[in-house]
Amino acid sequence: MIYFDNAATSYPKPESVYDEIDRVMRYCGNPGRGSHRLAIESGKHILEARQELCQLFNINDPMRVIFTLNTTDSLNIALKGILNEGDHVITSSMEHNSMIRPLIALRDSNYIDLTIVKCDQKGNIDVDDVRKAIKKNTKLIAMIHASNVTGTLMPIREIGSIAREMSIYFLVDAAQTAGSYPIDVEEDNIDLLAFPGHKSLFGPQGTGGLYVRDKIKLKTIKEGGTGSNSENIHQPDMMPDMLESGTPNTPGIAGLKEGVKYIRSIGVENILKHERKLTKRFIDGVKDIPNLILYGNNDEERRVGVISINIKGIDSGEVSYILDKAFDIATRSGLHCSSLAHQTIGTLKTGTVRFGIGYFNTEDEVDKAVDALYTIAKQALS
Numbered sequence: 001m002i003y004f005d006n007a008a009t010s011y012p013k014p015e016s017v018y019d020e021i022d023r024v025m026r027y028c029g030n031p032g033r034g035s036h037r038l039a040i041e042s043g044k045h046i047l048e049a050r051q052e053l054c055q056l057f058n059i060n061d062p063m064r065v066i067f068t069l070n071t072t073d074s075l076n077i078a079l080k081g082i083l084n085e086g087d088h089v090i091t092s093s094m095e096h097n098s099m100i101r102p103l104i105a106l107r108d109s110n111y112i113d114l115t116i117v118k119c120d121q122k123g124n125i126d127v128d129d130v131r132k133a134i135k136k137n138t139k140l141i142a143m144i145h146a147s148n149v150t151g152t153l154m155p156i157r158e159i160g161s162i163a164r165e166m167s168i169y170f171l172v173d174a175a176q177t178a179g180s181y182p183i184d185v186e187e188d189n190i191d192l193l194a195f196p197g198h199k200s201l202f203g204p205q206g207t208g209g210l211y212v213r214d215k216i217k218l219k220t221i222k223e224g225g226t227g228s229n230s231e232n233i234h235q236p237d238m239m240p241d242m243l244e245s246g247t248p249n250t251p252g253i254a255g256l257k258e259g260v261k262y263i264r265s266i267g268v269e270n271i272l273k274h275e276r277k278l279t280k281r282f283i284d285g286v287k288d289i290p291n292l293i294l295y296g297n298n299d300e301e302r303r304v305g306v307i308s309i310n311i312k313g314i315d316s317g318e319v320s321y322i323l324d325k326a327f328d329i330a331t332r333s334g335l336h337c338s339s340l341a342h343q344t345i346g347t348l349k350t351g352t353v354r355f356g357i358g359y360f361n362t363e364d365e366v367d368k369a370v371d372a373l374y375t376i377a378k379q380a381l382s
Helices: 015-025 037-057 071-082 097-108 127-132 156-165 250-266 268-286 316-327 339-345 363-381
Strands: 065-068 088-092 113-117 138-144 169-173 192-196 208-212 292-294 306-311 332-334 352-356
Touching: 015 250, 037 065, 037 208, 037 250, 065 071, 071 097, 071 138, 071 169, 071 192, 071 208, 088 097, 097 113, 097 138, 127 156, 138 156, 156 169, 250 268, 268 292, 268 306, 268 363, 306 316, 306 363, 316 332, 316 352, 316 363
Parallel strands: 088 113, 088 138, 138 169, 169 192
Antiparallel strands: 065 208, 192 208, 292 306, 306 352, 332 352
């Protein structure tokens, strides 16, 4: 199979990830819950994973990185942990449901005030519109780094600079960029960074993380055993324990650690260069196909390798089905858990066919996908 669903979850993973998960599963205690060697060894895996992520994102303190189930989990912890009643939040119209649904729920319960800044039809946001949306009670700007529908990159460094200037917290959803696009929490002025382990970080599903800048204390939305301060019936207030109740996914986090090590051995800039080359090749190949609609920016430097298309006269689900059954190409059709983004680009009723380009894709696979789309579009015309 030619796999172009990397925006949902990456495949394949580096062999070192598979090997480490298997090894740790066979030699795994409960980290932080015992003094025997299996527990201590597991604790080392967790700490090493934090350290690897710090190197990748330029985070100074490994204890400011917590492990979660996924980006959705991270965003809920961040949003519900930092916001208080009466706070104002700014977000964009290109957000994934993992960001917009918690915000809408908080707004609908009259807990927060919410401004959704409208993006253009390609998914681009005007930085001035973000600045104009700021109110006296604005507590947080919460924004996706790159759209999971159009691949459009948001100018997070500029927006982060505005947030820092105005003493507003800045939360970034890096679901489509962590591991494949350079992220520096200091240079980008990021206070909270939510990321998945299972996408471009090459870890397994069920892993994710949240960076919380020093001096930010989130309210807990979950309490329980941490292996620390067990004599106290109150939740510990030290990081990362206060936000990491319960037994962690040690084999998964160990696999994530190996995924990040693999990325660092190659270099994020080299991964980005490869994916941009494939993205340009794909866009150049499909932009002249009759009846094919391409969404987002045509410039590969203003987007990541997430590409949405439609073929006029054919349902997006049918196109994805044909690609799978006739051409052995895996894509994803529909609304991609991002109805607000589809409303912004005008595809709420139709959805799109999404190609998620990853590091392990090749030029030959891109060419085969382009040829398949040409064949489908040609048949639609006949």
